[in-house]
Amino acid sequence: MRSSELDYDLPTELIAQHPAHRRDASRLLVCDRATGAIRHRTFSELPGELDRHLVVVNDTRVVPARLHLRRQTGGEVEVLLVEPLGEGSWEALARPSRRLRQGESLQASDRGSQGSPVELVEELGEGRWRIRLEGEPSGELPLPPYIREQPDDPERYQTVYAHDAGSAAAPTAGLHFTPELLARLDHERVTLHVGLDTFRPVTTRTVEEHEIHGERYRVNPSAWARIHAAERVLAVGTTTTRVLETIARGRPLEGRSELFITPGFEFLRVDSLLTNFHLPGTTLLALVMAFAGVELTRELYALAIHERYRFYSFGDAMLVL
Template sequence: MDLADVDYDLPPERIAQRPVEPRDAARLLVDEGPGAAPRHLTVADLPSLVGPGDVIVVNDTRVLPARLLLRKPTGGEVEVLLLEPSREGWEALVRPSRKVRPGTVLSAADGADDLQVEVGEDLGEGRRRIRLIGARDEMSAIERHGRVPLPPYIHEALDDPERYQTVYADRPASVAAPTAGLHLTPRVLDACVEAGARIERVELVVGIGTFRPITAEKVEDHVMHAETYRVPAETVAACEGAQRVVAIGTTTVRALESAAATGELEGRTEIFIHGDHPWRTVDLMLTNFHVPRSSLLVMIESFVGRRWRGLYETALEEGYRFLSFGDAMLLRRGGRS
């Protein structure tokens, strides 16, 4: 597949800068399958679209305030984006990486003395090995000094950082939100259960693998970075006995399909879902509208085939909002052509 096959024109004004309020007021483009016109609902209508035998699976990862604003001893500003912990400290994106030599100790930009970061070896692609020093409790220091890292196409600060967290977020670990889940509310989830559906959880720690752009001209040449996942045994059992599995977001899809493909319920996954992927678990996917030429859009193409383009064209014509704070769609698997 050529990368151009998952390209489309996204006008900048269609990129949502703020989430809609309330959460479940986001519009929902409901895919009715090949040859059928989609329906235009809202996320609040999701309970009317599920019923007995359906299992709804969410990714309950929580976004870590992973963006650290620091200074070099010379006073130069440096931004560190924590990606994931390692045995040697953390893997992080450092900007500007080339101007920070190994061994440089960075201090908090606000002058606080309880957080220092020692920058280590270059891991490529702007990634560096770093260590947090001078903090008795690393996570507490990160929570105090870090900021929630919004996507680069979001140019407005959030009044409430919790708006970039799902209502069921649990363990802080991710550097980006599983954005489809941002639309869900306790009211919607409770109504889905009342309709007969079952709610289950997985964890996929969202990292560079999810948001790293595709640079290869041939999609198949793209290499995913590994991300940590965990699928509880009860979630697997529920999905195996389900009439339909409804995955909330592409990260939930990655966790479920990784477990199904390998039989491993936790670990690290480099799964790249594209083309004729042998779908094993997911029947319906609730997801946002994705960046052109991205691995997420490649996954959508694998899930519904070429009709993704018609759905996106309809969404653009009908004024839907795109990307992380935008509206959503409910897709039915099948119909590749």
């Protein structure tokens, strides 16, 4: 598949800057592949669209991973924690990275809430560093660059069922659920800690040439037993989809998923997909195209733009049955 097939034009004003006033008040574009029917609903009406589905969510929690720091020379540095490596070490992105030096200690800047110093342990290339941090991170939530300001309530960038901290970004399809709505659904939880490489643009000539990096996942045996036996499974988001399809291929219940889902992929356990509208040129959009079909995905995105749906992390959702 040519990478250019992941492109589409989106009016800037459709990029949602704030979450809906109520989580389940966002819009829901429903596509029933069996009948070809298209419906415009609100997210609170999701239960009425499901038939004998077990709903599977990703209960990862976003780390306050954006640290505003300064060098001893006074220069400001932004460090974004990507993944814990154990014993206080993290893989991180630092910018500007070119002048930083191994062994250097960075202190909290006037902008930051991170109290402990950060030590640059080892340069990993492409702006990545292995760093050492004392205690738990206490920076800002790592909102995507297209969202220009932090939400008034930081919990709006967490799902209501977020539990296991470890993600550099939210599994955004789950942001629409309220506790009351979730209680109406038969559901199970899995965990996949979202890394920034999920959102890294595809820059290779073909999608298949793109290298996707692994992300940590974990599924309880009892949860997988229910998921495996379910008549129909609705995956909430692309991250949940990757977990389920990884394990369905015989991988262990805990590990790293390097599964790259592109058009032509055979889905073994996911029957329906709930997802937000994704950026062009990303592996997330490639996964949606793999599930719904390239042309149908293009049609649904064009319809969503025409109907003025809100896009990206704080935007509306799409259900493909």
